Amino acid sequence: MRILITGVAGFLGSHLADALLADGNSVVGVDNLATGSLNNLKHLDNEVRFEFRELDICEAFDPGRVDYVFNFASPASPVDYSKLGVETLAVGSSGTRNALEVAKKYRAKFLHASTSECYGDPSVHPQTEDYWGNVNPIGPRSVYDEAKRFSEALTMAYHRYYHVDTRLVRIFNTYGPRLQKNDGRVISNFVVQALKGEDLTVYGEGDQTRSFCYVADEIEGILGLSRSDEHLPVNVGNPNEWTILDCAKTVLKVTGSKSKIVYRPLPQDDPMQRKPDISKAKRLFGWEPKIDLETGLQLSLEYFQTTIDEEAKVK
Numbered sequence: 009m010r011i012l013i014t015g016v017a018g019f020l021g022s023h024l025a026d027a028l029l030a031d032g033n034s035v036v037g038v039d040n041l042a043t044g045s046l047n048n049l050k051h052l053d054n055e056v057r058f059e060f061r062e063l064d065i066c067e068a069f070d071p072g073r074v075d076y077v078f079n080f081a082s083p084a085s086p087v088d089y090s091k092l093g094v095e096t097l098a099v100g101s102s103g104t105r106n107a108l109e110v111a112k113k114y115r116a117k118f119l120h121a122s123t124s125e126c127y128g129d130p131s132v133h134p135q136t137e138d139y140w141g142n143v144n145p146i147g148p149r150s151v152y153d154e155a156k157r158f159s160e161a162l163t164m165a166y167h168r169y170y171h172v173d174t175r176l177v178r179i180f181n182t183y184g185p186r187l188q189k190n191d192g193r194v195i196s197n198f199v200v201q202a203l204k205g206e207d208l209t210v211y212g213e214g215d216q217t218r219s220f221c222y223v224a225d226e227i228e229g230i231l232g233l234s235r236s237d238e239h240l241p242v243n244v245g246n247p248n249e250w251t252i253l254d255c256a257k258t259v260l261k262v263t264g265s266k267s268k269i270v271y272r273p274l275p276q277d278d279p280m281q282r283k284p285d286i287s288k289a290k291r292l293f294g295w296e297p298k299i300d301l302e303t304g305l306q307l308s309l310e311y312f313q314t315t316i317d318e319e320a321k322v323k
């Protein structure tokens with residue numbers, strides 16, 4: 009297949025490109041480099057089946073005939089989407105519409121990267137796909153949450169009105185190599201802080217929970233969904249739930265760091281709990297994650313250490 013990935017220079021987009029190329033496909037990847045980096049694609053420089061185009065998907069674009077569209081473009085970390093609020097709403101609306109138009113034009117299949125953030129600060133736990141969520145529509149996180157909820161609605165509308173063959177994956181917190189070390193997400197912050205011997209910054213009391221999925225597991229789940237015929241949303245994430253404090257302690261253990269834990273204010277509307285119910289993914293395409301947090305952190309250390317060393321060399 010010839011496959012379009014939007015957001016290809018990002019963390020997940022670049023891993024997805026690797027997996028699709030390894031399966032023998034050709035990939036045309038687009039990105040405006042708002043939060044991604046060409047470093048994530050360097051290893052594909054000599055790959056003849058890979059083509060990169062720098063563009064903003066909020067403007068109409070035509071990559072040529074494609075068989076599948078994976079729509080991954082969007083700032084994703086709270087720090088990034090707070091800085092790029094209007095751009096985040098734009099890519100969830102106009103950008104997603106342009107990507108859907110490509111799929112419609114070429115009768116390509118379409119998979120949209122949605123998020124557990126559609127559930128907001130959830131009152132149903134663990135989160136099942138039929139839960140409609142608890143989102144503050146005007147709070148600081150709304151630029152991301154509502155963009156993603158709108159893009160789900162748009163994707164379903166293209167399916168219902170134009171019969172585009174669509175899929176929606178609700179991705180839960182994912183980590184691993186190529187996570188930008190300064191994007192403010194908890195795993196990148198804690199690991200970089202631990203490796204540099206700096207204090208680990210726990211927001212609030214650290215009793216809020218997240219469920220962390222290693223990137224290789226996440227990509228396998230996304231590919232599983234891409235091969236299925238399910239049009240309604242499917243959760244793909246690791247159901248092992250961690251308090252943020254225990255996550256910090258685990259990072260200290262895995263890195264062997266002597267860093268201290270310090271407490272900082274909890275950001276507004278920070279969800280208190282998050283854990284996917286993955287029975288739908290298991291039932292539909294037999295997926296479940298295999299890599300636990302300690303192992304996934306071990307697998308990520310070399311990448312983070314290298315990026316820290318490179319930064320030190322530049323200074």
Ligand code: NAD
Pocket residue numbers: 014015016017018019020021038039040041042043044045063064065066079080081082083084085088099103121122123124178179180181182183188
């Ligand atoms: P990322 O920031 O590393 O990658 C996103 C990429 O999209 C970047 O390379 C960025 O430059 C690009 N982009 C942003 N706006 C664009 C635009 N207008 N035109 C073209 N490119 C644009 O983030 P990620 O973690 O790889 O996330 C990828 C997707 O998965 C996002 O849609 C995100 O919302 C979703 N997601 C990720 C997670 C996670 O834990 N990583 C969780 C839930 C959902």
Ligand code: UDP
Pocket residue numbers: 085086087181192193194195197198209210211212216218252274275278279
């Ligand atoms: N967090 C933290 N310290 C940090 C960064 C994040 O305690 O240095 C917390 C944050 O408040 C949230 C959780 O870790 O409760 C996950 O944050 P992240 O930004 O990774 O993703 P989110 O799930 O909030 O989108």
